Amino acid sequence: MKLLTYNVRGLGSMAKRRVIRELVTKEQVELVCIQETKLEVMDRGLCAQIWGDSDFSWLAQPAVNRAGGLLCIWKHDLFKVSASFSDNGFLGLVGAWGSDDVNCVIVNVYSSCNLEEKRIMWASLLQWRGFNQSLVWCLDGDFNAVRGLEERRGISTGSQHQMREISEFNNFVTEMSLVDIPLAGRKFTWLRPNGQAQSRIDRFLVSHEWLQVWPNCSQLVLNRDISDHCPLLLRCLVQDWGPKPFNVLNCWFQDHRFPAFVKQSWEGIHIDGWGAFVLKQKLKALKSNLKSWNHEVFGDLRKRRNDAVQRINDLDKKEEEGGLSVGDIEERKQLLHEFWSVLKLHESLLCQKARSRWLKEGDQNSKFFHSMINWRRRSNSMVGLMVDGVWEETPLKVKEEVTDLIFLKRNLQQIPGIV
Incomplete structure (x- = not known):
């Protein structure tokens, strides 16, 4: 998947349309969202000049008095749009994406600079989000807002008005259940022509459901040319970076057999050669031994927990019907010990993956907690x-x-x- 969003500051110039077409072709874009067309009338011929061929569908929101204007163009055989919605500042597409027919909503956004008008737009988007909670969402475009003071440079920051706007924009992102995925290429997406001010006001925001379908998403800031905004590219690619690094799990240290196993394994590995080679090969062999040990000793923690719970409840029902033997009572005692041991190991594993103190206060099965795990993976990844x-x-x-x-x-x- 490749989506492009671009505030072009006007589409009236044929030269601009040619540059956008070259970008769409070069990056093999499958859907492009354009802001500030400044055109009150658009047609298929103009869209063809941007897309480069006839294999597309399009939808536009006209400019008002040559201000604003939104345009979406996409591969019609890839994104089957079934409905659309719009309001001041946004144009939304609802449809099925790809061969898997993933039901999704993609919204092209161009926000006003006025805070009161932003509030109206945010409220409208929240209402539409409520109508389509079961779908995966992506908002992209020029939000004319930042999420922190570090996203502005060269502009007076820290005023009460700016801090209030930042807070309200962050609240909107949270209420929409959206994620600001990692940015690559550059820090800022808008630059004042004289170079004295920079901001990150353009972005892609996606829902947790979106990341479950396309977990390897990243947004790349491309070089600017025809506009004071940089184009942004959202890509969902899978790269082969070779073998994954080996991770030591904290829960291993809670097992009294672990130190002895490591010592015995290390002493039992015999490699001939020079020092660094021997160390490398012994570590490689130890890694393999630890993987086998982890599978044998810990196995599938979730399955072990569920099996223990099922057997405990079976014994409880047996006791209700006629009583337990001494062996049954001892078995239930051991199962309870097994259950709590496995539960603590599972919690330790999840905590290590997320590195979130929230675990101490929340439910491990909640969407938020697992999104924290996925967020850390994305943040630590190098695209x-x-x-x-x-x-x-x-x-x-x-x-x-x-x-x-x-x-x-x-x-x-x-x-x-x-x-």
């Missing part, structure tokens, strides 16, 4: 690097660049006066 001014995300090239940076840092540290 690419800026290399010589060009965004690079090919796994091999990114690894080479990281290796070069590590060696450069080590060499610089050997120079007196450089830490």
Whole structure:
């Protein structure tokens, strides 16, 4: 999936439309959302100039007195739009995406700079969200609002009005149950022509349900040219970065057999060769042994817990019907111990994955908690690097660049006066 959002500051110029078409073609965009068309009338011919071929559908919200205006163009065989809705500042599409027919809502947003008008738009979007809670959602475009002071530069910040707007915008995002996925490429999406002010006012916001369907989403800020806004690209790609790093689980240390197993395994691994090679191969072998040990000792924690609960309740029912034998009573005692041990191990595992103190206060099965786990995974992931001014995300090239940076840092540290 590839979605593009772009505030173009007017579509009247053929030169602008040609640049957008080149971008759509280069990035293989499947849906483009354009803000500030400044056109009161649009037709299929104009859309074809932007899209580049006839394989598309489109929907527009006209500008008012050459102000505003929204346009959506998409591959009609990929996104089957069944309905639409709109209000001041947004244009929403409802349909089924892809071969799996994922029911989703994609909303093109161009917000006013006026806070009162923003409130009206936010309230309208919240109402539409309430009508379509079961669908996956994506809001994109120019929100003319930031989520923190760090998203503005060169503009006086910290006033009571600005802090109130930030707070209300964040409340809107929370009430909509949306996630601001990681941004790559650049920090800001809008730059004043004289370069003295910058802001991140353009973005993609997606629902938790969206991330369950497309978990590998990232938004990339592309280079600006025809506008003072940068185009943003939302991609849901799966890259092969090679073997995943090995993680030590905290719950292992709660098992008294763990230290002895590690010591016995390490001493039982015999590798011939030079020092670093021996260390590498022994660690590799230990990793394999620990995986097997984890499967044998811990297994599927959720299944172990459910099995214990089922057996405990079976014994409870047996006691109600006629009593338990001494062996049954002892078995239930052991099962209760097993249940609480497994429950603590499972909690430890979830806590380590999320690193959230919220676990101490909330329900581990809630949508919010599991979204925290997924959020940490996305935040810790590296989708690419800026290399010589060009965004690079090919796994091999990114690894080479990281290796070069590590060696450069080590060499610089050997120079007196450089830490």
